[in-house]
Amino acid sequence: MSRQITPWSCLxxxxxxxxxxxxxxxxxxxxxxxxxxxxxxxTGKASIPMASHGFSVTGIDINQEALRIASSSSRSSCPxxxxxxxxxxxxxxxxxxxSFDLALMQAFLTTISTREDRATIVKETCRVLxxxxxxxxxxxxxxxxxxxxxxxxxxxxxxxxxDGSIIAYDPETGEVAYIAHHFTEKELVFLLLENGFExxxxxxxxxxxxxxxxxxxxxxxxxxxxxxx
Amino acid sequence: MSRQITPWSCLxxxxxxxxxxxxxxxxxxxxxxxxxxxxxxxTGKASIPMASHGFSVTGIDINQEALRIASSSSRSSCPxxxxxxxxxxxxxxxxxxxSFDLALMQAFLTTISTREDRATIVKETCRVLxxxxxxxxxxxxxxxxxxxxxxxxxxxxxxxxxDGSIIAYDPETGEVAYIAHHFTEKELVFLLLENGFExxxxxxxxxxxxxxxxxxxxxxxxxxxxxxx
Numbered sequence: 001m002s003r004q005i006t007p008w009s010c011l012x013x014x015x016x017x018x019x020x021x022x023x024x025x026x027x028x029x030x031x032x033x034x035x036x037x038x039x040x041x042x043t044g045k046a047s048i049p050m051a052s053h054g055f056s057v058t059g060i061d062i063n064q065e066a067l068r069i070a071s072s073s074s075r076s077s078c079p080x081x082x083x084x085x086x087x088x089x090x091x092x093x094x095x096x097x098x099s100f101d102l103a104l105m106q107a108f109l110t111t112i113s114t115r116e117d118r119a120t121i122v123k124e125t126c127r128v129l130x131x132x133x134x135x136x137x138x139x140x141x142x143x144x145x146x147x148x149x150x151x152x153x154x155x156x157x158x159x160x161x162x163d164g165s166i167i168a169y170d171p172e173t174g175e176v177a178y179i180a181h182h183f184t185e186k187e188l189v190f191l192l193l194e195n196g197f198e199x200x201x202x203x204x205x206x207x208x209x210x211x212x213x214x215x216x217x218x219x220x221x222x223x224x225x226x227x228x229x
Numbered sequence: 230m231s232r233q234i235t236p237w238s239c240l241x242x243x244x245x246x247x248x249x250x251x252x253x254x255x256x257x258x259x260x261x262x263x264x265x266x267x268x269x270x271x272t273g274k275a276s277i278p279m280a281s282h283g284f285s286v287t288g289i290d291i292n293q294e295a296l297r298i299a300s301s302s303s304r305s306s307c308p309x310x311x312x313x314x315x316x317x318x319x320x321x322x323x324x325x326x327x328s329f330d331l332a333l334m335q336a337f338l339t340t341i342s343t344r345e346d347r348a349t350i351v352k353e354t355c356r357v358l359x360x361x362x363x364x365x366x367x368x369x370x371x372x373x374x375x376x377x378x379x380x381x382x383x384x385x386x387x388x389x390x391x392d393g394s395i396i397a398y399d400p401e402t403g404e405v406a407y408i409a410h411h412f413t414e415k416e417l418v419f420l421l422l423e424n425g426f427e428x429x430x431x432x433x434x435x436x437x438x439x440x441x442x443x444x445x446x447x448x449x450x451x452x453x454x455x456x457x458x
Contacts, residue, residue: 142413145431145449154299184413185445202374202443204433216414216433220374 008111008178009062019210020107022092022129023219025201030055030132034101038083039090039110039125040056044070047083055084058100090121094155095107097131109191113165119195126196131226140207141216142182148213149182171211188218197222204208237340237407238291248439249367251275252448254430258363259284263330267312268319268354269337272300272363276312286312287317319350327359335364342394342408345418348424355425364426369436370445371411376444378411379408386398400440426451
């Protein structure tokens with residue numbers, strides 16, 4: 001990941017945003033004994049409930065403080081089934097090919113500020129999934145009808161250099177926290193299609209951001225091309 | 230309109246597609262005594278129910294056969310309140326400035342095959358509305374997650390010359406009927422903003438096409454910039 005542009009590893013762990021709720025559609029792709037990888041797990045908002053359902057969950061994140069919070073929360077909330085938290089970079093994961101049945105990305109790709117890194121991450125996710133494995137992802141869509149977002153897309157373009165991206169500020173200090181990208185349907189669909197997946201499920205959504213704005217979004221499931229073994 | 234590309238005036242009146250149902254949101258913008266213009270009214274599928282609610286409705290279309298069907302249907306179905314049907318081209322309407330309170334376009338812009346004509350039509354609609362008047366429109370969105378549409382967008386691009394456009398075929402003869410454009414949110418929002426409107430209402434929708442496919446869509450209300458008189 002481009003750490004110069006997205007200093008995600010330097011954000012305070014408690015400030016990692018996690019506003020999208022896990023959509024129940026994911027449970028249609030999880031089955032007893034399946035191995036789940038939560039990519040960009042942050043403080044464990046998705047990993048912990050998935051693990052408490054009895055699934056074998058591994059959460060990775062580049063932010064070590066968030067992982068410490070995730071680890072201590074999981075020990076107090078679901079001692080019977082604790083996710084494994086791993087400090088790792090999603091562009092180069094420390095897992096052999098075909099290690100997981102299901103990967104999930106909850107508003108994760110939005111935080112990756114270049115197309116190249118997003119493609120690398122989706123390809124890498126494909127690699128660590130078994131053939132026929134699934135990638136569930138929920139993320140933000142470009143919301144041009146909203147004056148607030150429209151102005152930010154246009155205003156921030158000289159810095160972000162990408163249509164539909166905005167600068168996200170620290171709500172306390174007002175300083176630049178990271179760049180967030182909002183997707184078009186076409187962009188997200190081809191990001192999957194060009195990196196090893198078919199589209200298995202797609203739904204347009206309306207989400208709420210951490211600052212309380214309504215925003216377009218997508219819930220999507222990609223299927224790794226190849227027969228399930 | 231580019232009649233060479235879209236021979237809309239030559240379609241059989243009964244074949245004019247009209248699959249999007251009028252969204253009830255329009256009734257929030259219609260009030261007793263208001264004058265409504267239905268642009269691309271076809272066989273009157275929106276004009277006739279609006280008129281039966283007691284509103285003063287004018288429907289325009291470039292297809293004379295569709296207007297004849299509309300006219301005769303309206304006489305049999307709502308003799309008390311009959312829309313006025315006018316044979317006219319939406320790029321150059323035969324009405325003075327500020328003639329209407331509310332304009333509606335029901336899957337109409339999709340049938341206009343160039344960006345220039347769409348801009349001209351929205352500007353012309355703005356002209357014939359009163360200041361503060363409203364433009365309700367419902368139209369199709371680009372549906373890249375659907376393999377059917379994705380393949381058609383790509384396959385038809387050499388002919389349509391525009392991303393998100395497809396060739397629509399006559400369901401009986403299989404011949405080319407017209408080119409249909411599907412919009413992105415950004416495109417539709419700026420089409421209004423750049424031609425005299427602000428965005429007053431916006432909702433993502435899922436429509437059904439005349440051939441039974443699910444497709445993304447939008448319901449949108451533009452407000453003509455300027456104080457209501």
